[in-house]
Amino acid sequence: QAALPKGYSIRPLANDDYERGFLDVLSVLTVIGDISKAQFLERFHYLKAHNHEYFTLVIVSPEDRIVGSGTIFVERKFIRNTGLVGHIEDIAVDKNQQGKKLGLRIIEALKYIGAQTGCYKVILDCSKQNIPFYEKCGFTHKEYEMAWYC
Ligand code: ACO
Numbered sequence: 001q002a003a004l005p006k007g008y009s010i011r012p013l014a015n016d017d018y019e020r021g022f023l024d025v026l027s028v029l030t031v032i033g034d035i036s037k038a039q040f041l042e043r044f045h046y047l048k049a050h051n052h053e054y055f056t057l058v059i060v061s062p063e064d065r066i067v068g069s070g071t072i073f074v075e076r077k078f079i080r081n082t083g084l085v086g087h088i089e090d091i092a093v094d095k096n097q098q099g100k101k102l103g104l105r106i107i108e109a110l111k112y113i114g115a116q117t118g119c120y121k122v123i124l125d126c127s128k129q130n131i132p133f134y135e136k137c138g139f140t141h142k143e144y145e146m147a148w149y150c
Pocket of ligand 1: 101
């Protein structure tokens with residue numbers, strides 16, 4: 001298990017993380033849009049009401065800023081004897097904080113949640129350049145992603 005650097009902590013997303021720069025961290029992934037506090041709270045409360053399915057974790061720096069984030073979504077299937085599959089989504093570490101094993105720590109925590117929740121596997125999609133990172137996190141290559149944009 002990777003330890004967090006001194007002064008850093010990992011915890012579930014909180015309703016005042018909007019002010020701690022949560023959305024700025026997500027901007028390393030893609031376009032975020034101009035999300036208001038009300039929009040953030042609406043989504044936050046939805047996730048909280050479904051906290052048996054959605055787990056979003058954040059890493060907080062010693063300066064009380066969000067510097068990393070990640071989500072696991074637990075899908076309920078019929079196959080595999082009504083099995084559960086964990087989907088890891090939106091892993092993001094602030095550009096200035098990359099390379100400190102924060103990403104690895106987020107993945108370890110999400111894998112733990114997936115296993116504790118009863119998932120028989122945890123899967124994710126990533127770019128080719130991120131394959132070495134996920135291999136270091138214990139994942140192996142399977143299948144190919146397909147996408148259709150609405
Ligand atoms: N290529 C090769 N090795 C890598 C890479 C890479 N792109 N990224 C990390 N690693 C290695 C590190 O060197 C380290 O190896 P070591 O243990 O031998 O020292 C190990 O992986 C762990 O690295 P961390 O320090 O934990 O990585 P970091 O905190 O920088 O987080 C992340 C990695 C999440 C990919 C970060 O760089 C990031 O936010 N990138 C931009 C957004 C992104 O691409 N997110 C993933 C999208 S896919 C998804 O969300 C499912």
